[in-house]
Amino acid sequence: MATKIGLEIHVQLKTNTKMFCECNTNFLDAKPNTLICPICTAQPGSKPMGINERALELALKTALLLGCKINTGKELFVERKHYFYPDLPANYQRTSRPFAVEGELYGVRIREVHFEEDPGRYELRTGEVDYNRSGIPLIEIVTEPDMKTPKEARDFLKKMKTVIEYLDAAKPEGGLFKVDANISTDGNERVEVKNINSIKGVLKALCFEEIRQKNLARQGTPIKKMETRHFEDTQMITTFLREKETGDDYRFLPDPDIPPLEISAESVEKLKQDLPETPTTKAKRLKEEYRIPKLEADTIASERDLADAFEKVAGKVNAKFASKWFVNHLKRELNFRTKTFIESKLSTKEITKLLTALEKRSITKHTGVDILRKMLDEQVSAKAILEEHGGKAGFDVDSIAKEVMLENKKAAEDYRAGKTESLNFLVGKVMAKTKGRLEPKQCIEAVKKGLEK
Amino acid sequence: MNTKTKLEKIKSQEIDIEEESQKFLQKITDSNINAFITVNEKQVIEKAKKLKENISKQKAGKLAGLLVSVKDNIAVKGIRMTCGSKMLENYTAPYNATITERVLEEQAIIIGKTNMDEFACGGSGETSFFGPTLNPWNNSRVPGGSSSGAGAALAAGLCDLSIGSDTGGSIRSPATFCGVVGFKPTYGLVSRYGLSDMTMGIETPGPMARDVYGAAILLESMAGNDPKDNVSTKQKQFDFTTKLDNFSFEGKTIAVPKEFFEGSETTVSQIVLDAVEEMEDRGADRIEISVPDTKFCVATYYLNMYAEFASAMQKFDGLKYGFRTETDSTLNETVSANREQSLGKEVKRRILFGTFISMKEFQGKWYSKALQAKNIIKQKYEKIFSKADFMVSPAAPFTAFEIKEKIDDPLAMYLADTLVSFANLSGIPAGVVPFGFSHGLPVGVQIAGGQNKDLEVLQAMQTLELKRGEIKWPQK
Structure with missing residues (x-):
């Protein structure tokens, strides 16, 4: 079994407001916890507003550009994915069922695309949480494990990046991508590497994993249980996070506060007309x-x-x-x-x-x-x-020609005496002094002009 | 004095709002029924003074000068919102619920936040961290719940109107036990934004009052579209008062569901049947119906509630706000300790059930089936209301029971929801109006109607109220 790589790519969508509330998304320039409201901080009694329409439009367009089929005419539920973590104010994340499936981009199959809300930012060292990012719309693009080398994964991501840039769908300050990479190599169980924030990082993380896993297999201690690892950006290595339990239970529940969405075939047709x-x-x-x-x-x-x-x-x-x-x-x-x-x-x-x-x-x-x-x-x-x-790239060619002639009086006299080869010698000197920044024609003219005097 | 008269007297300045507010605040201080968790003392007087100065100059709001209490699971900006729990003992709401905004716009004075079963988990008012609320008619009895303080405060005359919430009878139970009017509106008529979550798919805030007019004008103030609530009605405004009197039972069909009477105490059934007879006397046709699915309502309700409640309660980790214990253990241990030490027994029971039934292992077994059952029940009631205008029944099989009588028997407690949860599951309006007494304790009649027939239900309730006449309120 050869190396197999599949990617989960998170893209922050470029919208003015958050997914389920009206807070501004410009978190880069904002002081911590200034772009928040009762909704994106999960105050008791607050409810999500309707799904951000611009986010939905960008999500659908991206999926279309990835060649996906849109799940039209069906009820699309937004679910709650439950887990306790300080960056997640409600301790559940709202995430949609896949709205698009079966795409393909440059030979890599896209399994599905869904949208979700970004959590806040939790600073482990200080224990502080910034909820400015909480609720920013995201899409997650899940590929099939169709890439065979880390380089293929990198090249695919580069192309994916171009496509998303073409749509102007992503918030560049979000780093464009956050990637979870799944890699399985010969004889090893699958490993998921989380927290990769750049395309270069994906390459480094996967290369590191490939070597690490191959070594483990060679030493006769292959990975037997699926595991989740963390990418250490500064050291370009991955570290063990946890064993991936098949029983990871998020208790998915359709969000009772958000009526299921139905994407009509007509609206998809309309979006197709509008694709860049x-x-x-x-x-x-x-x-x-x-x-x-x-x-x-x-x-x-x-x-x-x-x-x-x-x-x-x-x-x-x-x-x-x-x-x-x-x-x-x-x-x-x-x-x-x-x-x-x-x-x-x-x-x-x-x-x-x-x-x-x-x-x-x-x-x-x-x-x-x-x-x-x-x-x-x-x-x-x-x-x-x-x-x-002055159009001459900073050289007074005439005075340089004069200089050259003073330094090479003999050559000048030879030319005047009818020895035409001397011209080439003089022009060569001028060109050398102007370090080739001037056209030969200009130099010849200048030398000729100087010789006439 | 009824609500309509009081409003007129406030507008004509026959009633001095400031004095009236002071009188009510004094009554709260003197009362022993523990109806309020937080009294908004300072602001009440300030507001009353301001309103008094302006009431002649400007157009008075619909609720001008009325003292309105708000159940403590509804956000009022700047005031503590505890949900009856130690978890939120020191939590101050940073925003207003949409309905809070609306009643304030109509110049209501919010007198305080009423006691309730913890996170609305209970039907007797006994599970509050702040102690049980007592029934003003008999202090050894429960007031019903979970809007226990709301119902008790009205019966004891501690406020003019109350905002409650009804997830599985939480407005109608205290209404019947305390002898006041309680109305659960059509799902979506009143915005839920700012109402702490319990079972989001079926619950709604609603009005409680001493008379139907009071409930109607409070409902009118609160109802209408809210972009912050996805299930909210499209219609912007409603009128529930001008046509309230414009009603006759002539030509109306009353459905009487036999299962609702089977387990009920005879005296309770009798009072309800008296009401049915009164309707017939006024020209209504009566049909006996059988709703064999009634016994599934409680199961369906509880499965929906458990799963949604467990999800809703996730946010209470004691990290962002709420109870936080002193510990330097790991994150998960801290969250567990915060929850362990601040949530009550019934709340924990429901979270555990909910977590259990929403586990991956049981996906498709419990919650999704409960959602299906909810739909089936909804369809059944649509059918009933295609043949009948109203369904009339008791709201509880008994009158207010003794404090501690059922608290250790959750199943007995849950069964009390049998006669009310149908309206939540099917999203239809249902109101309770007091119509008699049994051994000194009030008995209410429950009238339910089809989707969006809120006005008609209120009209029918008011007709019964007129027949019943004045209530002699408990004096304490």
């Missing part, structure tokens, strides 16, 4: 519309905001040129800095200016990259740098 492009459909369209190579289209479409920026820029400069530059320079520089386009804070206006200058050849490719780096690292505007460079 997926990375796949977008790449296809970019390729056709802008006549760019498939590989470039795929790369650009791998980030929704990058693709949006590309389309804006491609309206102003040559699309093929822009595409090449996005892939060969922009994306590369972003990757180098492990930044997304949105994180880079680059504006399409600035990029357009830079690309226009490049297109007109008023700066060289090399200078273009320099300027891009400055824009990324020093938050300087392209316009300012271009002006400063």
